[in-house]
Amino acid sequence: MNTAAKCMGTACLLLLFTFSPLAQQPTSANEPPQSQQSAAINLTAIRKTIDTGHPADALQRLQDLRKSGDQPGLSRLEGLAHYALNDLKAADTAFAAALVFDPSDIESTQMRGLTLFRLGRPADAIPLLESAAAKGSLGKADPNYILALCYMDTRRYDDARHAFAAQFGFQPDSAAAYLAAARMFLRREFIPVSQTFAQKSLELDPALPLAHELLGEIALAGNHLDDAIAEFQKEKERNPLEGSIYDRLGDAYTRAARYDDAQRSLQAALLLEPNATGPYILLGKTMLKKGDAVAATTYLEHANQLDPSNYITHSLLGQAYRAMSRAEDASRETATAQKLQAATEPRLDGPH
The missing domain is CATH 1.25.40.10 (Tetratricopeptide repeat domain)
Incomplete structure (x- = not known):
């Protein structure tokens, strides 16, 4: 065979290989098809649209994508967009759909729990938030904090204490855990349980800072002015340079019409916290x-x-x-x- 014929044969073999199915396979078996790569890029861009404050635009783009069928992450992004628009019922529906598609979707788990809490359904939110907290997810809010609020609203006070302790890194049955829970209970106006937990914190640690201050706040909330003044005085003895104590004591004196005492205490507060x-x-x-x-x-x-x-x-x-x-x-x-x-x-x- 002459040289020209050899070259023509080689060219034919090259052409045959170039257009064969084998020649068009991806170079790596792990590389996803081009359509999947494009979908992932689209979802990443839409997520950025939501995170930068344009959820309505994101929803429109998600509707266009859904015409091509469901895909991983689509319902979750719809939920996030609805949540950003404060359309909580639509957000709940979307997050629920995301969890049907992928039960291991931790972000949808947490976000549905947060959404249900905001919808006034704390009992339904608890299992979802417990799951998110167990996996250490943070997301838009610490699930331990929202979980604690759900426990409070369902009167599971000790569980709430454990959740607050987890958030602050305290031992669940420590004096600090009881005091932290007591402060949160007072903020939600759960006065009797707040007082019980604050007193328990002092039983566990009689020298615990700010426990008497919190008991003073509780007494002040109930307009028990003599008790409030006594508690604030105890805290002042433990923390003589804590400005907030003098502020609260001045408030109690003012309410009790002890105006000279109030003036002295409040002027001390200004010296410490100008x-x-x-x-x-x-x-x-x-x-x-x-x-x-x-x-x-x-x-x-x-x-x-x-x-x-x-x-x-x-x-x-x-x-x-x-x-x-x-x-x-x-x-x-x-x-x-x-x-x-x-x-x-x-x-x-x-x-x-």
């Missing part, structure tokens, strides 16, 4: 009670410089200016207080 707004406001209130509108104005104007959005400050300033016959200033401050207070009140016409 940038805290609370003592200035309480001193303004105390000085008004003592009939010294000029001194009250000085404290309240400084509080307003620190935090101009506090409606209580403006309300008290209105009273102080009125006592000084500054009618125009009083009217302005009262109107500002009413406007700020209205802005903080819950609304019933928001998104559902």
Whole structure:
């Protein structure tokens, strides 16, 4: 065979190999098909759209993708977009669908638990959040915290304590765990159980910092002023340089009409915490009670410089200016207080 014929034969073999099915296989057996790669890229881009604050745009793109059929991660992203839009029922439906598609989807597990909690279904949320917490997922919120709130709402107080302890890294039956749970119970206005847990923390550790302060707050919430003052005094003995103790003690003295004691305590609070707004406001209130509108104005104007959005400050300033016959200033401050207070009140016409 001559050289030309050999070359033509070789060219034919090359052409045959190039267009054969074997020649078109991926170079790696582990490499996904091109369509799967494109879908993954699309979902990553849509997730970024949600995370950067454009969930409505993301939903439109997800609807276009769904025309090609379901795929991993699609329902989860729909749930995240609905959640960002505060459409909790639609979010719950989407996360439920994501878990049917993939029961091991930890993000959908946590997010459905969080969604159910916000829908007022804590008992249904608990198993999902327990699963997420066991796997150490964080996501948009620590599942231990939301789980603890669900336990509180279903009156499972010891389970709530254990969840709070896990969040803070405390031993579940320690004095610190009881005190942390007691503080959270007080925040949710579970007054009797908060008091029980705070007292238990002191039984376990009589020298535990801030336990007496919390018992003072509990007594103050129930308007048991003598008990509150006694607890705050005990805490002051343990923490003599903690400014918040003097602030709370001053509040209790003001409510008990012990205005000189309140003034002394609040001035001590300012020495320790000169940038805290609370003592200035309480001193303004105390000085008004003592009939010294000029001194009250000085404290309240400084509080307003620190935090101009506090409606209580403006309300008290209105009273102080009125006592000084500054009618125009009083009217302005009262109107500002009413406007700020209205802005903080819950609304019933928001998104559902």
